[in-house]
Amino acid sequence: MTDLTERIQRSFDRQSLMATLGATLGSVAPGTVTISAPILAGARQQQGLAHAGLIFSIADSAAGYSALTQMPESSEVVTAELKINLLAPGAGDALIARGRVVKPGRRLVIVTAEVHAVSDGQETLIAIAQGTMVPVNASR
Amino acid sequence: MTDLTERIQRSFDRQSLMATLGATLGSVAPGTVTISAPILAGARQQQGLAHAGLIFSIADSAAGYSALTQMPESSEVVTAELKINLLAPGAGDALIARGRVVKPGRRLVIVTAEVHAVSDGQETLIAIAQGTMVPVNASR
Amino acid sequence: MTDLTERIQRSFDRQSLMATLGATLGSVAPGTVTISAPILAGARQQQGLAHAGLIFSIADSAAGYSALTQMPESSEVVTAELKINLLAPGAGDALIARGRVVKPGRRLVIVTAEVHAVSDGQETLIAIAQGTMVPVNASR
Amino acid sequence: MTDLTERIQRSFDRQSLMATLGATLGSVAPGTVTISAPILAGARQQQGLAHAGLIFSIADSAAGYSALTQMPESSEVVTAELKINLLAPGAGDALIARGRVVKPGRRLVIVTAEVHAVSDGQETLIAIAQGTMVPVNASR
Numbered sequence: 001m002t003d004l005t006e007r008i009q010r011s012f013d014r015q016s017l018m019a020t021l022g023a024t025l026g027s028v029a030p031g032t033v034t035i036s037a038p039i040l041a042g043a044r045q046q047q048g049l050a051h052a053g054l055i056f057s058i059a060d061s062a063a064g065y066s067a068l069t070q071m072p073e074s075s076e077v078v079t080a081e082l083k084i085n086l087l088a089p090g091a092g093d094a095l096i097a098r099g100r101v102v103k104p105g106r107r108l109v110i111v112t113a114e115v116h117a118v119s120d121g122q123e124t125l126i127a128i129a130q131g132t133m134v135p136v137n138a139s140r
Numbered sequence: 141m142t143d144l145t146e147r148i149q150r151s152f153d154r155q156s157l158m159a160t161l162g163a164t165l166g167s168v169a170p171g172t173v174t175i176s177a178p179i180l181a182g183a184r185q186q187q188g189l190a191h192a193g194l195i196f197s198i199a200d201s202a203a204g205y206s207a208l209t210q211m212p213e214s215s216e217v218v219t220a221e222l223k224i225n226l227l228a229p230g231a232g233d234a235l236i237a238r239g240r241v242v243k244p245g246r247r248l249v250i251v252t253a254e255v256h257a258v259s260d261g262q263e264t265l266i267a268i269a270q271g272t273m274v275p276v277n278a279s280r
Numbered sequence: 281m282t283d284l285t286e287r288i289q290r291s292f293d294r295q296s297l298m299a300t301l302g303a304t305l306g307s308v309a310p311g312t313v314t315i316s317a318p319i320l321a322g323a324r325q326q327q328g329l330a331h332a333g334l335i336f337s338i339a340d341s342a343a344g345y346s347a348l349t350q351m352p353e354s355s356e357v358v359t360a361e362l363k364i365n366l367l368a369p370g371a372g373d374a375l376i377a378r379g380r381v382v383k384p385g386r387r388l389v390i391v392t393a394e395v396h397a398v399s400d401g402q403e404t405l406i407a408i409a410q411g412t413m414v415p416v417n418a419s420r
Numbered sequence: 421m422t423d424l425t426e427r428i429q430r431s432f433d434r435q436s437l438m439a440t441l442g443a444t445l446g447s448v449a450p451g452t453v454t455i456s457a458p459i460l461a462g463a464r465q466q467q468g469l470a471h472a473g474l475i476f477s478i479a480d481s482a483a484g485y486s487a488l489t490q491m492p493e494s495s496e497v498v499t500a501e502l503k504i505n506l507l508a509p510g511a512g513d514a515l516i517a518r519g520r521v522v523k524p525g526r527r528l529v530i531v532t533a534e535v536h537a538v539s540d541g542q543e544t545l546i547a548i549a550q551g552t553m554v555p556v557n558a559s560r
Contacts, residue, residue: 017191020160020182042160045218050201051157052219057193078185079192080388081412083223083363083503085530085550087523103507104547107387108360108414110505110548115267128522128530130505130550132361132412134388220528221552223363223503225390225410227383242408243367247527248500248554250365250408268382268390270365270410272501272552274528297471300440300462322440325498331437332480332499337473359472363503415495 004028008065015061023058025065031101033065038094050090050117050126055097059084059113059124059129062099067109067133070101075135080108082131090126092117109133144168147213148205155201163198165205171236171241173205178234188240190230190257190266195237199224199269202239207249207273210241215275222271230266232257249273284308288345290357295341303338305345311381313345318374330370330397330406335377339364339393339409342379347389347413350381355415360388362411370406372397389413424448428485431496435481443478445485451521453485458514470510470546471535475517479504479533479549482519487553488528490521493553500528502551510546512537529553 005028012018012025018035021043026034035058037043043054056136060082068077096116103110115127141149145168152158152165158175161183166174175198183194200222208217224258236256243250255267281289285308292298292305298315301323306314315338316321323334340362348357376396383390395407421429425448432438432445438455441463446454455478457463463474480502488497516536523530535547 011186014186014188015191016182016184017193020180021193035233040160042156045154046151047153047216048154051155051197052204053157053161053193053197056196056200056222057191060192060196069529071216076187079189079226081225081361082192082196082225083221083550085221085522085528085552086219103545110507112548125523128532128550130503130548132505221501223410225412227390230405242365243405250367252408265383268392268410270363270408272365291466294468295471296462296464297473300460301473320437320440324436326431326434327496327498328434329461331435331477332484332502333437333441333477336476336480336502337471340476342470356467358467359506361503361505362472362476365500365501366499393484 004069008033008068017049017057018061021054021057030069031066033062033069033099035062035097036094039090043082050095054088055095055115055127056084058095058097059115059127062097063111063113063129063131064133066099066101067111070104071135074138076138077133079138080132080134082129084127084129088124088126090117092119094118144209147174148173148208158201161194164187168209171206173202173209173239175202175237176234179230181280190235192226195230195235195255195267196224198235198237199255199267202237203251203253203269203271204273206239206241208249210244210249212276216276216278217273218276220272220274222269224267224269226267228264230255230257232259234258284346284347284349285307288313288348296338298341301337310349311346313342313349313379313411315342315377316374319370319416330375335370335375335395336364338375338377339395339407341357341392342377343391343409343411344380344413346379347391350384350389351415354418356418357413360414362409364407364409368404368406370397372399374398424489428453428488437477438481440475441477449490450489451486453482453489453519455482455517459510470515471553472506475510475515475535475547476504478517479535479547482517483531483533483549483551484553486519486521487531490524490529491555496558497553498556500554502549504547504549506545506547506552508544512539514538515551521523523539
């Protein structure tokens with residue numbers, strides 16, 4: 001595990017919502033981070049599909065950590081704003097969110113994320129997100 | 141409990157993510173719905189604050205159900221898109237999301253939501269959201 | 281004219297797009313600014329209604345100047361991001377955009393704007409916007 | 421000129437705001453449309469850069485027309501909502517907006533747009549946008 005992956009994994013492990021949702025950190029590279037999650041029985045909306053909140057949560061964390069890969073070691077990242085469009089029902093075996101830095105910056109980092117649903121190994125794009133992450137001093 | 145409240149409560153009770161987050165349905169009135177949630181130990185980000193995903197989840201459900209109050213009985217509601225700005229750290233005893241219909245419509249319902257954190261009975265605005273809900277035929 | 285109004289008016293007068301669109305600065309108060317514009321023959325979309333670009337332009341300037349009212353004198357304001365929902369056709373005698381600061385801040389100012397169309401003195405809400413303004417050092 | 425290009429050009433020519441901004445229709449292909457514009461002296465903000473309203477206007481039209489390429493001939497397109505993040509100053513010889521359909525649909529078409537500034541033949545990404553277009557019956 002590289003230093004970068006270790007750093008992101010350490011922060012991810014402290015995000016208790018990710019554990020609650022069964023989410024796991026996938027690939028980590030400069031400017032891009034992947035997070036996967038099952039569609040747990042406890043993460044659904046009224047029709048039994050993935051709740052928008054689940055889809056947003058992993059999109060937000062993937063986008064935020066993609067931003068963190070390009071911030072100084074002493075930084076943590078928080079979401080300033082994020083907008084999500086839901087394109088298709090959140091159904092399948094699992095969800096994969098891929099975050100990506102579009103524009104790094106000292107004060108604002110512009111990010112996007114795509115979320116795919118996986119069924120029988122086939123991916124369907126179910127959401128796209130676009131937003132702004134900001135660095136904050138890590139409180140140890 | 142009025143018919144309207146009963147209808148929203150029935151749908152809310154099927155949103156398993158709300159139970160997972162400990163969220164409860166508050167007031168229901170035509171065009172506006174309130175949802176409360178504690179900041180559970182399992183719903184946090186890396187600094188121990190409410191995860192953006194928790195804040196978004198209750199904002200989304202409150203906004204969606206405010207839209208549902210103005211849709212025909214045979215409809216369910218899904219989120220087409222929602223944008224959230226996070227204004228202040230998600231810290232406190234509980235969160236309250238208030239959804240509101242800005243513009244009803246047969247095809248698109250424009251909504252907003254505000255999320256406050258409550259500490260010692262004092263409310264702080266921590267997020268605002270704006271988006272679009274669409275009616276879908278209720279499955280059964 | 282108060283110092284605050286003068287300061288905003290001076291900056292507004294340098295926004296040449298506002299003149300091109302026939303827009304004028306209305307009321308200015310701490311945290312809120314109003315801008316009006318006719319629907320000029322040269323500011324329309326393909327159906328003869330106000331182009332979304334016109335509606336966005338005055339919403340953006342009104343929101344930006346509402347933020348500037350709460351920034352230090354040495355600052356100028358730029359838009360980091362803005363999201364607009366269009367609710368009704370942009371038709372009528374004129375448009376009025378009202379910007380408002382939801383959350384001031386040293387690094388980010390969260391704003392909203394509402395745009396109404398005016399017909400025979402009657403106002404119709406045609407758009408709502410939500411976004412983020414950031415201070416930059418005034419050049420000279 | 422193909423039938424598709426002709427159809428988009430006809431609608432574009434009726435968007436008077438595009439002429440006011442000096443914008444021209446570039447390439448048209450199924451699901452993607454390009455619009456270029458100079459940064460006219462009359463389309464600036466207070467620092468002499470491209471006004472966010474100019475950048476939004478061409479992003480919106482490019483995204484809208486990319487959606488129209490995938491709608492029935494009898495349709496016109498209107499913007500339901502669009503969110504834009506501004507990444508870099510709007511400075512240079514010209515701007516190019518590239519719209520793209522992410523998800524076609526009968527009721528909602530999800531789109532993105534990127535805007536680049538061109539200086540000495542070099543492109544810089546200055547804005548990204550994400551939103552929703554809806555078909556409406558063409559009023560002749």
